[in-house]
Amino acid sequence: MGPIEIMSGGSLVEIRGAIQCLLLVTLVVNNGRPRTSSVLIKELWDGSPPRNPENALQAHISRFRSRLKELEPDAPSRLMRSTTGYRLRFEPHELDANRFVGCLDEMRSKPDMPPDEAVRRLRETLQLWRGPVFDSMEGGSICRAAAARYEESRLSLLELLYDNELKLGRHAEIIPELRELIEVSGPNERLCEQLMVALYRAGRQTDALAVYRQMWTRLKDEIGIEPSPVLRRYERAILTHHPVLNRTADHLALHR
Template sequence: MPISVGGAVAKFSILGPVVVEARDRVVEIRGALRRILLIALLVAEGRLVPVESLIEELWASSPPRNVENALQAHVSRLRRSLDLLEPERPVPRLELFSTGYRLAANPDEIDTSAFLRALEEVRQNPAMAPQEAVRRLRSALSLWRGEPFGGVSGGQLCSLAAARYQESRVTALELLFDYELRLGRHSTIVPELSELVGAAPLNERLCEQLMVALYRSGRQTDALALYRQMRARLNEELGVEPSPTLQAYERAILGHHPILAVRADHLALRMSA
């Protein structure tokens, strides 16, 4: 179940194609430059974005003539589109200043903020019940509908934000599967983990979790084969051996270490490696 944006008037979704909606009404942000403009304002998280930064974001090294007028035109059109969603709003969301622009939005109105907040709540509360942690993490991950911004490529503001969101998504997935393993759901998560390891073949932690899930599912041979595949990829692509942690998991599987038993805390092995 997706995280609720409870009292929010508008909702901005950018963990996937850009969607802006309010009270069951959706507005289409037409034009690639206007979508990049909206994304740049949203990832600023309520901070003012200088004119120079937005120009760089939209046009990089090839700005049009009278570039500030061109930016103002895109801002005006975006502002009108947003105003159509909230005709009762006393002041426009898109605020104009002498040095830049700012989009007024509460954290509950932006899916990225809801996702990052949920992740941080779980990370900062290690005593949280595993079932509750799994519920919150899966709810947060359900906000993802594809590539950040629907694959729209802007400048540095957008690219850095997209990388940060993707990194946080991987962190949430790694945390989720540690909790799922603690709950004894190893067989259930094998298909998910297999798909993720296939998409991110150099992620050692996901590989480690899949090895544990396979081993606990009675598939020791598959777990060891996965380790060999990871080792070959690391050698071929990066010229390195698996980390000491991943090597420790291989040894534990070969030796049937009790720390890998169902519902045992396999993280203790990671910490001692």
């Protein structure tokens, strides 16, 4: 998760050229399903194709197939063509993105997993994240949508992580991480809730309320909305020292 890379035999393999990288991404994010030539042309040149797009596509397909053959000279080609288009053949576990999303799905399906085990699994999975998805590579609508989808998965995984960290009483340890995340991401009420709880449990009620006010301002300025009823309940709980915010309580009760 991050810049597009291929690992072969334990070594990092370079894919040269923006179009070659974009071709790889466009095929990979379709998880083994075929892409038609027209879809590939639209994605690779983002609505501004060369004079002869079919020939240009075939040239890039041939170059990409040759590069894959260099990596696996004795194996069947991973780039396959059918009547419905081109697809890239790979096993689900060979793609970091699938492992990342798979962990998130598993954690969601096991809400009763011991928090220490959940934290370990989630932290390990976060090691797969190496920076912005596809880095600074420019792509069409398919790549942009995939990048946004993976970023949403990352935020969801982080939210699960910090819920479990709070269950373990590690409120002080996660305050710096949450502050940084909120600073660099768009307005995120779930992360704000978690930071407010962490600060309150660390004996910093004033700071927790300041975080709420800052989020209120960001929501109004950047989106034009007010905090959700749930986030407002967190503010009231902090003002009234609600027992649901105690260290041994489940703060997620405020969502119900």
